[in-house]
Amino acid sequence: MAYQWQWSVIWDNWWLFVQGALMTLFLTVCSIGIGLVAGLFLGLAKLSTRAWLRIPAAWFVEIFRDVPLLVLLLWIFYCLPILTGLTLDIVESAILGISIHASAYLAEVYRAGIQSVDRGQMESARSLGMSFWQGMLRIVLPQAVRRMIPPFLNVTADFMKASSLASVVGVWELLRQASNLIANTWRPLEAYTAVAATYLMLILPVVWLTGFVEQRLSRRLVTRAAHP
Amino acid sequence: MPPGQSGIPLPPAITIEGLHKSFGRLEVLKGIDVAVDRGEVICVIGPSGSGKSTLLRCVNLLEIPDRGRIYLEGALVGFRERAGGPPVRASERELNRTRSEIGMVFQHFNLWPHKTVLGNLIEAPMRVRKLPRASAIELGHRYLRKVGLMDKVAAFPPTLSGGQQQRVAIARALCMQPKVMLFDEVTSALDPELVKEVLDVMKQLAAEGMTMLVVTHEMGFAREVADRVLFMDDGVVVEEGRPDSLFQQPVNERTQRFLAAVLR
Numbered sequence: 163m164a165y166q167w168q169w170s171v172i173w174d175n176w177w178l179f180v181q182g183a184l185m186t187l188f189l190t191v192c193s194i195g196i197g198l199v200a201g202l203f204l205g206l207a208k209l210s211t212r213a214w215l216r217i218p219a220a221w222f223v224e225i226f227r228d229v230p231l232l233v234l235l236l237w238i239f240y241c242l243p244i245l246t247g248l249t250l251d252i253v254e255s256a257i258l259g260i261s262i263h264a265s266a267y268l269a270e271v272y273r274a275g276i277q278s279v280d281r282g283q284m285e286s287a288r289s290l291g292m293s294f295w296q297g298m299l300r301i302v303l304p305q306a307v308r309r310m311i312p313p314f315l316n317v318t319a320d321f322m323k324a325s326s327l328a329s330v331v332g333v334w335e336l337l338r339q340a341s342n343l344i345a346n347t348w349r350p351l352e353a354y355t356a357v358a359a360t361y362l363m364l365i366l367p368v369v370w371l372t373g374f375v376e377q378r379l380s381r382r383l384v385t386r387a388a389h390p
Numbered sequence: 391m392p393p394g395q396s397g398i399p400l401p402p403a404i405t406i407e408g409l410h411k412s413f414g415r416l417e418v419l420k421g422i423d424v425a426v427d428r429g430e431v432i433c434v435i436g437p438s439g440s441g442k443s444t445l446l447r448c449v450n451l452l453e454i455p456d457r458g459r460i461y462l463e464g465a466l467v468g469f470r471e472r473a474g475g476p477p478v479r480a481s482e483r484e485l486n487r488t489r490s491e492i493g494m495v496f497q498h499f500n501l502w503p504h505k506t507v508l509g510n511l512i513e514a515p516m517r518v519r520k521l522p523r524a525s526a527i528e529l530g531h532r533y534l535r536k537v538g539l540m541d542k543v544a545a546f547p548p549t550l551s552g553g554q555q556q557r558v559a560i561a562r563a564l565c566m567q568p569k570v571m572l573f574d575e576v577t578s579a580l581d582p583e584l585v586k587e588v589l590d591v592m593k594q595l596a597a598e599g600m601t602m603l604v605v606t607h608e609m610g611f612a613r614e615v616a617d618r619v620l621f622m623d624d625g626v627v628v629e630e631g632r633p634d635s636l637f638q639q640p641v642n643e644r645t646q647r648f649l650a651a652v653l654r
Binding site for chain 1: 450483492493498501504513518563566
């Protein structure tokens with residue numbers, strides 16, 4: 163039996179997909195933004211020689227990398243208000259959940275990136291009288307970040323996809339907009355196909371950017387080595 | 391102790407008293423006592439694992455000693471005297487200030503590959519000494535000229551030979567205008583034909599009166615340039631003396647065995 167596609171359902175409701183895509187982008191940008199900052203401190207804490215910093219950071223990262231994001235989102239939405247009295251709206255809950263998850267993943271990206279920089283780099287900075295933070299911000303991180311850009315972009319693409327889970331707690335992102343459209347039109351094939359296409363349009367630039375950055379970084383290394 | 395301008399004897403550049411350092415259960419330094427006079431060049435020789443590098447790292451406070459005291463021109467470093475009790479560890483800010491007064495050059499150069507040669511040289515003067523950029527650049531040019539690398543001012547370190555990188559590392563340390571220079575096996579990672587250019591810079595520094603504590607396997611350099619040579623083994627200074635007497639008539643049996651092996 164040949165399925166009769168009715169793409170007019172999508173064309174007639176295109177703004178729903180735009181609204182959903184914007185919300186997906188908003189969730190991703192906020193979560194990755196918070197995750198980048200929190201992840202940096204967590205990554206540094208994990209590398210600290212001070213146990214009171216290292217051990218809690220290691221547990222935080224372990225716990226929130228192991229708990230599924232969907233469970234975390236549901237827990238924040240349903241349990242957190244009961245336990246703390248803190249009331250967050252659905253978007254705030256989703257951003258909090260995805261940010262926590264992202265910061266745990268990004269902490270590992272930071273940790274691996276920082277550890278990939280030779281210890282002597284920081285030592286030479288310290289030997290000249292630079293403080294730990296001067297050494298970290300001026301010497302180690304600029305080198306580490308170059309190596310971290312591809313994994314950062316991968317994490318961003320992953321979390322853009324994972325933001326679809328926020329639909330479960332009622333955030334009007336891309337998937338929820340489509341689900342609502344399906345409930346009204348009974349055209350799941352068109353709606354879900356359009357959702358997949360929209361995600362592709364959002365994520366492909368990130369994937370291409372990742373490839374471009376990786377190529378550029380490796381080309382620069384080759385150029386520097388070839389032209390002393 | 392050489393007299394100062396007022397006739398009062400100046401304290402040595404570095405005084406090390408009863409220095410101990412352990413890593414876990416491994417005691418690396420077991421009580422080191424050394425005084426380095428101003429303008430003096432001391433070469434530290436000894437087998438691998440004898441504690442030579444740890445000694446330098448303690449002087450530069452990259453490692454904090456477990457026991458003992460280090461004085462830089464008479465001032466206790468790394469710790470603060472406390473009335474009626476043992477010294478307490480100095481603040482991070484004080485440690486940084488002390489490190490900025492002690493130049494250190496490493497075996498593997500440790501230049502920053504994302505910065506140009508000049509960028510490597512001006513970073514610490516600008517960030518630590520708070521020099522204006524123009525003054526830092528002037529300082530950088532002066533020391534690049536001294537090590538003969540003015541033509542590499544805009545180059546990135548990975549494009550330089552090992553010898554050139556090490557000369558840049560020396561210039562970078564000199565830009566902080568340190569009171570003392572520490573050299574940690576600075577020619578060990580170099581191809582033999584590149585060793586001379588680095589040793590020549592060090593000889594020039596020694597001739598200009600820089601106080602230097604040099605861990606080295608270059609016995610020829612030690613013999614030619616050092617005012618005194620220390621032989622370390624198993625975390626202690628086994629023997630010390632003027633290079634001619636230590637190399638030709640070592641007293642201690644361990645020194646004799648080491649020199650017999652390396653000078654063969």
